[in-house]
Structure formats: C-alpha cells, structure tokens
Amino acid sequence: MKAFRSLVKPYLFWMAVFIVIPMLLIVLYAFTQQGNDVMTFTFTIDNFVKFFDPIFLKVLGKSLQIAFVTTLVSIILGYPVAYFVANTKEKTQTLLILLITIPMWINMLVRTYSWISILSDNGFLNAILKAMGLSPVSLMYTDFAVSLGMVYNFMPFMILSIYTVLAKMDKALIAASYDLGANRLQTFLRIVLPLSVPGIIAGITLVFLPAVSTFVIPKFLGGGNYMLIGNLIENQFITVGEWNFGSAISLIMAMVIMGSMLLTRRLDRNVEESDKGVNNGNGGVMYGRH
Amino acid sequence: MVGTKPAKWLPFFLIGSTLLFFYLPILIMIVFSFNGSRSLTNWAGFSTQWYTQLFNSRDMMAAVMTTVSIALISTLVSTFVGTITAIGLSKSNKVIKETVLMISNLPILNPEIVTAIGLMLLFSAFAIRRGFATMLLAHIAFSIPYVILTILPKLRTLDPNIAEAAMDLGATPWQALVKVIVPQITPGIVAGALIAFTMSFDDFVISYFVTGNGVKNISILVYTMSKRINPTINALSTILVVIITIALVLVNVLPMLRKKERIAIE
Numbered sequence: 001m002k003a004f005r006s007l008v009k010p011y012l013f014w015m016a017v018f019i020v021i022p023m024l025l026i027v028l029y030a031f032t033q034q035g036n037d038v039m040t041f042t043f044t045i046d047n048f049v050k051f052f053d054p055i056f057l058k059v060l061g062k063s064l065q066i067a068f069v070t071t072l073v074s075i076i077l078g079y080p081v082a083y084f085v086a087n088t089k090e091k092t093q094t095l096l097i098l099l100i101t102i103p104m105w106i107n108m109l110v111r112t113y114s115w116i117s118i119l120s121d122n123g124f125l126n127a128i129l130k131a132m133g134l135s136p137v138s139l140m141y142t143d144f145a146v147s148l149g150m151v152y153n154f155m156p157f158m159i160l161s162i163y164t165v166l167a168k169m170d171k172a173l174i175a176a177s178y179d180l181g182a183n184r185l186q187t188f189l190r191i192v193l194p195l196s197v198p199g200i201i202a203g204i205t206l207v208f209l210p211a212v213s214t215f216v217i218p219k220f221l222g223g224g225n226y227m228l229i230g231n232l233i234e235n236q237f238i239t240v241g242e243w244n245f246g247s248a249i250s251l252i253m254a255m256v257i258m259g260s261m262l263l264t265r266r267l268d269r270n271v272e273e274s275d276k277g278v279n280n281g282n283g284g285v286m287y288g289r290h
Numbered sequence: 291m292v293g294t295k296p297a298k299w300l301p302f303f304l305i306g307s308t309l310l311f312f313y314l315p316i317l318i319m320i321v322f323s324f325n326g327s328r329s330l331t332n333w334a335g336f337s338t339q340w341y342t343q344l345f346n347s348r349d350m351m352a353a354v355m356t357t358v359s360i361a362l363i364s365t366l367v368s369t370f371v372g373t374i375t376a377i378g379l380s381k382s383n384k385v386i387k388e389t390v391l392m393i394s395n396l397p398i399l400n401p402e403i404v405t406a407i408g409l410m411l412l413f414s415a416f417a418i419r420r421g422f423a424t425m426l427l428a429h430i431a432f433s434i435p436y437v438i439l440t441i442l443p444k445l446r447t448l449d450p451n452i453a454e455a456a457m458d459l460g461a462t463p464w465q466a467l468v469k470v471i472v473p474q475i476t477p478g479i480v481a482g483a484l485i486a487f488t489m490s491f492d493d494f495v496i497s498y499f500v501t502g503n504g505v506k507n508i509s510i511l512v513y514t515m516s517k518r519i520n521p522t523i524n525a526l527s528t529i530l531v532v533i534i535t536i537a538l539v540l541v542n543v544l545p546m547l548r549k550k551e552r553i554a555i556e
Contacts, residue, residue: 003463004377004378004380004381004463004467005378005381005382006378007374007375007377007378007381008375008378008379008382008386008390009378010371010374010375011371011374011375011378011390011394011434012390014371014431014434015390015393015394017412018409018412018427018431019393019394019396019397019431020393021412021415022405022408022409022411022412023396023408025408025411025412025415026404026407026408026411029411077308080304081304081305081308084300084301084304084305085305087301088301094542096305098538098539098542099309099312100308100309100312101538102534102535102538103312103313103316105488105492105534105538106316106527106530106531106534107492107508107509107512107527107530108492108494108509109494109509109512109513110319110512110523110524110527111315111316111319113319113512113523114315114316114318114319115315116330117315117318117319117322117330117331118314118315118318120331122331122332123331124318124331152311152312152315156312159308209401210401210402212401213401213402213403213404215403215495216494216495216513230401230403233403233407234403237407237410237499238499243407243411246407247407247411250403250404250407253401253404254400254401254404257401
C-alpha cells in the first residue's frame with residue numbers, strides 16, 4: 001500500500017503555499033510597520049497597541065454582543081424546531097430538512113438584501129402594520145435589523161446540527177425513561193437535552209463564528225456607518241490600505257473567537273467524548289458554509 | 291422520533307412560522323423581479339423587463355460567466371486533488387494523517403475573512419496580479435479541505451485487502467486506484483464535488499479580497515451594486531432559485547422513486 005502514500009505529496013506542497021504561508025504573512029504583517037520594502041522589516045507591536053483604543057474596543061464589544069444575541073436566539077428558536085422535526089415521520093423529516101436547506105443554497109447577499117424590502121420604512125412589514133391600523137416602525141439601520149439578518153442567515157446551521165444529534169438518538173433510552181416512571185418534562189430535561197448538548201455546541205460554533213466576523217450583513221442592514229469587527233478589517237484592507245493594522249485586528253479577532261470556543265466547550269464536560277459523533281455527522285462539514 | 295408528543299398545533303405552528311421566516315425574503319425577491327417599476331418596495335404591475343435587461347446587461351452576463359467558469363474549473367481541480375489526497379491519507383500513518391488534516395482544516399475553522407486576507411497577502415507578496423487566476427486559485431484552495439473531509443469517511447469503510455488483491459493479481463498501483471478504489475468511493479467523490487461547486491458558486495468574502503482588475507463574480511457584483519441595486523439582481527436570483535430547487539428536488543426525489551421502482555420489481 002506504500003505506493004498510494006505518495007499521493008499526499010502534491011497537497012503537502014499546496015498546503016504550504018496556500019495555507020501555511022498566508023497564515024505566516026498575516027502574523028508578519030501584524031507585527032511589522034507599514035510602508036517598508038519587501039525585505040526590510042521593522043518589527044513593532046504598535047498595531048496591537050493601536051487597537052486598545054476605546055473606539056476599536058467598542059467595535060469588538062459590539063460584535064461580540066450581537067454575535068452572542070444571534071447565537072442565543074438561534075438556540076431558543078432553533079432547538080424546538082429541530083426537536084419537532086426529529087419527531088415527525090421519517091419521510092416528513094427528509095422533506096422538512098430539504099425545505100430548511102434550500103434557502104442556504106441561495107446567494108446569501110441576495111437573501112440578506114431582500115430583508116431591506118421587508119424592513120424599510122415603506123417596506124412590506126410597515127405595509128402590513130398600516131393595513132392593520134397600527135403605526136409604522138422604523139427598523140432599518142438598527143441593531144435589531146443586523147441581529148435579525150444574522151439569525152436569518154445562521155439559524156439553519158443551528159437547527160441542522162441539533163437535528164443531526166436528535167435524529168440519531170437511541171429511542172430505547174427514552175422508552176426506558178418512561179418505563180421507569182419519568183414524565184415528559186423529566187425525560188426531556190434529564191435524557192434528551194443532555195444528550196443533545198454536542199449538537200448545541202456544534203451549532204454554537206457554526207453560528208457564532210460567522211456572526212462575529214461577517215461584514216456583509218451589518219453593511220446591508222446596519223447601513224454604511226455601522227461598524228462591526230468584520231467591517232473594520234474590510235476597511236483597513238479595501239478602503240484605508242493599512243494592511244498591517246488590519247492583520248493585527250484579524251489576529252485579535254481569531255484569538256477572541258478561539259477563546260470563546262474553548263469556553264463553550266467547557267460548558268459540558270462530556271462533550272469531548274461525544275463530540276466525535278457530531279463531527280462525523282453532516283452538521284459540521286456539509287453545512288459549514290458562511 | 292425522540293421524546294414526547296406535545297399538543298399537535300405547536301410543532302405545526304413552530305415549523306410553519308420558521309419556514310415562513312426562511313422563505314419570505316425569497317418570495318418577496320421573486321415577486322419584485324416581475325415588478326413594473328424599479329422600486330423594491332412598491333408594486334407597479336407585472337412586467338418581465340428586468341429579465342430582458344438582465345440578458346442585455348454586459349456586467350451581469352460577465353459576472354455569470356466568471357462565476358460558472360470558476361466554479362466548474364475549481365470543482366474539477368479540487369475534486370481531483372482532494373480525492374488523491376484522501377486516498378493517500380487513508381494509507382498514511384496516523385501522525386502524518388492527523389498533522390495534514392489539522393493544517394488542512396485551518397481554513398474551515400478560521401473565519402472566512404481571515405483566510406481571505408491571508409490569500410490576498412500571499413498574492414501580493416509574490417506580486418501576482420489579482421484577477422481571474424487568483425480568484426480561481428483561492429477557490430481551489432478553500433474547496434480542497436471540504437472535498438477531503440467528505441471522501442475520507444468513505445475510505446475508512448473500504449476493505450484494504452481488495453486493492454491489495456488486485457495488485458497481487460497483476461494490477462499496477464494506478465490500475466488498482468482507478469479500477470478498484472475510485473469506483474468504491476464514487477458517491478463520496480460526487481458529494482465532495484457538489485460541495486466544492488456550491489461553495490465556489492456562492493462565495494463572496496474570499497473572492498472579494500483576492501479579485502482585482504475588474505473581475506467580478508455574482509456575489510461581488512451584488513455587493514458593489516448594493517447602493518443602487520436594481521431588480522435585475524432579483525431576476526437573476528429568481529432564475530438561480532428555480533435551477534437550484536429543481537436540482538435539489540431531482541437529487542432528493544429521484545433516489546426515492548428509484549427505490550420504489552426496485553421494490554415494485556421485486
């Protein structure tokens with residue numbers, strides 16, 4: 001079988017060029033001064049110091065806050081949906097999962113843009129409110145609109161990863177729980193919910209990560225002046241041209257995200273063991289797009 | 291089939307309203323693609339003018355061409371590289387396998403914008419002019435890890451003795467690969483190719499950072515148009531929605547029908 005081992009070799013070279021070097025370049029840019037020639041670097045931590053300005057820290061805080069709200073809402077709304085879908089007949093399950101998946105295949109920018117037609121002052125929602133005799137509301141360019149856009153885009157990931165775990169759950173455990181005299185609520189709280197924690201954790205990763213770093217949703221639904229950490233990075237690279245500061249912000253963001261993930265994983269001590277099951281399911285890989 | 295049976299209307303209501311939430315923007319997008327005026331909020335009668343304009347717009351058609359050609363080429367390349375890498379990994383020892391997967395999975399675990407600026411810095415460091423070629427290379431790069439992750443589980447279930455037997459019977463390693471291993475993992479390869487295609491087709495963040503020279507895919511066009519967006523985007527999206535829905539329904543319904551046929555024959 002040794003003959004096949006060398007098949008990995010081309011990809012080793014590819015990974016070095018397209019994964020390892022880009023990562024090193026981000027670190028290099030983050031720790032060097034702007035405007036140097038290619039081969040003369042001046043190392044500095046100014047880019048990081050610069051970030052610890054209240055203006056930028058506020059942007060980071062706001063990003064984390066909106067991502068947290070989005071994740072929480074996705075769990076609260078998504079869990080019951082996943083639960084009820086997993087409780088339907090097998091054929092209905094396939095159909096419902098297909099229906100939940102289809103929108104995810106449609107260009108995210110276009111779907112997000114459609115929300116402007118719904119939320120704007122003379123949009124669909126206000127037309128309905130007017131027809132019902134209620135006073136119109138101004139929703140565009142608010143935190144609410146941005147969070148709504150994020151929940152809309154990322155909640156399917158939460159539903160699918162919780163559903164994957166619930167659908168695979170051993171039904172005998174539930175039957176046993178009833179046989180031993182537990183009622184519905186007890187069975188749910190003591191059997192179903194704890195066993196579905198790995199699905200929730202996988203869902204948190206799939207929702208929180210893109211929610212922290214997206215810059216499209218805040219730009220479309222929050223307006224041109226709405227600033228989250230993703231917009232800040234985009235501005236540094238596209239508008240301002242300060243690649244070194246932009247790289248430093250990206251590194252800080254990656255660190256913060258990694259920290260939040262580790263914290264999430266600690267929520268449940270059993271996750272480590274049962275985690276593998278989730279990652280092998282389609283929750284982690286197939287729908288891991290954002 | 292887990293747990294309890296709560297009141298019947300509750301699941302119906304919850305699933306129904308969630309689906310409404312998911313589909314409302316899409317329905318509105320489709321409706322306004324047939325709007326008589328430019329407005330995305332006020333209805334001014336039925337018209338197909340945006341479809342005519344779409345096919346006459348050079349920018350739009352160029353973006354569609356770019357998106358489709360990049361998606362096709364990157365799917366082809368990333369599926370090929372991903373497949374041979376996955377086969378190689380399945381025969382490698384644990385340390386190599388885990389190290390390669392750890393590095394390969396970095397772009398999946400990292401926020402997209404970080405992968406994007408990494409690639410942007412790479413192209414600029416090597417003074418490669420950004421445009422179609424850089425976008426294509428970036429798409430291949432972010433697709434391969436997903437292809438590998440899709441194919442590896444299929445390889446795990448293979449009996450290694452079969453390929454060995456083929457070689458004992460005189461097949462070259464290449465023949466064993468093409469005639470024995472690949473046919474057994476075809477479903478995994480197809481699934482990997484589908485993921486690679488849709489990832490490339492829908493990508494915005496990475497394309498946005500690595501493109502240049504006026505090369506735009508559909509997503510970049512939508513983003514740069516966003517201030518003065520017009521319903522041709524709705525028209526284009528409606529066509530895409532129809533194509534995607536048909537494809538998904540075929541992929542999901544055909545196997546079911548075939549199964550039924552088989553049962554009927556038996």
